[in-house]
Amino acid sequence: MEMKNLIEYISKALVDKPEEVIVTEIEGEQTSVIELKVAKEDLGKVIGKQGRTARAMRTILSASSTKLKKRSVLEIIE
Amino acid sequence: MDSYEFEGKTTEEAINNASRELKISPENLEFEIIEPGSAGIFGLVGIRKTKIRVTIKESDDDDDNFEDYEDLESFDSPREEREEAEKIDYEDDIDDEDDVDEEDSADDEEYISYLNIAINALDNILKLIPVETRVKGSCSKGKISLVIEGETSGILIGRKGKTLDALQYIINKIINKDTDKKIKVIIDSENYRERRIESLTEMAIKIGNKARKYKKPFSTSPLNPHDRRIVHLALKNVEKLETRSRGEGLLKRVVIIPKR
Numbered sequence: 538m539e540m541k542n543l544i545e546y547i548s549k550a551l552v553d554k555p556e557e558v559i560v561t562e563i564e565g566e567q568t569s570v571i572e573l574k575v576a577k578e579d580l581g582k583v584i585g586k587q588g589r590t591a592r593a594m595r596t597i598l599s600a601s602s603t604k605l606k607k608r609s610v611l612e613i614i615e
Numbered sequence: 616m617d618s619y620e621f622e623g624k625t626t627e628e629a630i631n632n633a634s635r636e637l638k639i640s641p642e643n644l645e646f647e648i649i650e651p652g653s654a655g656i657f658g659l660v661g662i663r664k665t666k667i668r669v670t671i672k673e674s675d676d677d678d679d680n681f682e683d684y685e686d687l688e689s690f691d692s693p694r695e696e697r698e699e700a701e702k703i704d705y706e707d708d709i710d711d712e713d714d715v716d717e718e719d720s721a722d723d724e725e726y727i728s729y730l731n732i733a734i735n736a737l738d739n740i741l742k743l744i745p746v747e748t749r750v751k752g753s754c755s756k757g758k759i760s761l762v763i764e765g766e767t768s769g770i771l772i773g774r775k776g777k778t779l780d781a782l783q784y785i786i787n788k789i790i791n792k793d794t795d796k797k798i799k800v801i802i803d804s805e806n807y808r809e810r811r812i813e814s815l816t817e818m819a820i821k822i823g824n825k826a827r828k829y830k831k832p833f834s835t836s837p838l839n840p841h842d843r844r845i846v847h848l849a850l851k852n853v854e855k856l857e858t859r860s861r862g863e864g865l866l867k868r869v870v871i872i873p874k875r
Contacts, residue, residue, distance in 0.1 A: 543743040550736055550789045582788075587865070590788060596781035600770050601744045 538562070540601050540609050544571050547594055552579035568608040571598070575613075583613060620649065622664040633669045645670045726798075729790055730754045733800055736789050737761055737782065746771065757797070759790070763804040772807050779807060780839065812845050819849040819871070823856050826873045837866035846871075 541562035549555035557576040562569055575583050584591045595611050602609045619637065623629030626648060634641045650666035734752045741748045741763065748765035763771060772779045783802040790798050801808070818835065826833045835846060846869045847858045855874050860867040 539743055539745055543740065546739055546743055547785055551785070551792065585788075589784065589865070593781035593784045596773065596778055597740065597744070597785065600773065600778045603770050604744055604746065 539605060540569055540571055540598060540607075543601055544573055544594065544598065544611060547597070548573055548575060548583055551590065552576065552582050554579055568610060571609060571611045573611065573613050580613075580615065618668050618670045620666060620668050622666050624664060626665050626667065629665045629667045630669075633667065637669070726754045726759070729794075729798055730759050733759050733761060733786055733790050737763070737786055737802065740782065740785070741771070744771075757799060759798060759800045761786070761800065761802045763802065771804055775842075776807060776811060779804060780841075811842070815842055815845045816849040819846045819869075820853075822871050823850055823853060826871045827855060830873050832870050832872040834861065834868040834870045837862065837868055839866060843867060843869050 541560050545558060545560040548558045548560065552558060552575050554576040557574075557579070559574040561572045563572065573583065582590070583594070585593075591611070591613060598609055598611050619633065621629045621633040621636065623632050630641050630644065630646060633639075633644060633646065637644070646667045646669045648665065649668050650663070730752050734750050738748075738750045741750070746766050748763050748771070750761055750763055752759060752761045754760070770778065771782070773781075779802055783800060786802060787798075787800045790800055803809075815838075822833050822835060838846065843860055847860075850856050850858050850871065857872045857874055859870045859872065861870050862868055
């Protein structure tokens with residue numbers, strides 16, 4: 538749950554329409570897949586120039602992964 | 616100046632192809648080998664064509680530019696390092712950061728409110744990671760500095776400061792979301808930023824000495840703009856050495872070139 542909340546918090550802080558942010562966590566045995574959905578207009582905000590924002594979010598997520606000893610993947614869904 | 620790429624089994628063949636294709640005699644072509652070919656083992660395995668980049672000689676003025684390429688050609692570096700040799704720009708690295716200070720700075724009260732938003736956002740993110748930390752902050756004109764204290768144990772810094780940079784990038788985005796003013800947020804932990812400057816400066820000087828000793832250019836590992844800036848600045852006042860950025864995208868190498 539932490540990882541889902543982490544991504545949810547960061548995305549909501551970045552977008553113009555936080556009420557349309559939907560984050561779901563699909564927990565597998567070893568890996569969690571975090572799916573992020575935002576309003577169409579906000580897609581650029583969570584991806585960023587050349588994917589920089591998405592990359593930064595993934596880096597922070599992987600720090601969380603290390604701490605929680607659980608693998609995770611962030612997927613941004615269009 | 617137009618440039619074209621050609622291939623051939625050997626360098627000569629590539630040049631001949633170029634001259635035929637462009638209808639210019641080989642003497643009037645300037646070329647640069649992008650990828651040296653390989654005859655392979657017994658001419659069977661691992662055959663690679665030679666790739667060259669050809670530039671049409673227009674006037675003698677161009678010669679100046681070419682000296683740089685020759686420097687890069689004589690590199691003692693693996694082939695893949697040479698591939699992107701043409702993209703050279705370094706002034707933007709140096710300018711990257713300084714422009715912020717000159718912007719109209721908002722008044723102090725406004726900054727304190729931004730500072731609080733920044734501390735709060737970073738604090739929340741860290742709690743969700745989760746790590747037990749405290750965030751302290753201060754601000755001066757156009758700049759907010761945050762320091763993470765407590766249980767950090769390296770995971771918040773990451774390899775080459777990757778995680779710290781990611782946190783810094785996200786907080787910058789959050790703070791600058793609703794404002795036209797450019798507010799710069801710097802995040803540090805365990806004095807990492809200063810240690811990084813020290814180690815990069817040390818490395819720059821070491822590579823610089825090597826470049827002078829062997830009279831050949833040497834390059835650093837791929838660095839982000841901030842780190843490149845540190846390398847450029849470290850050698851800015853060293854005589855007989857020149858620094859340039861090379862490559863594309865966010866990460867570029869800094870080439871340290873001995874002046875003749």
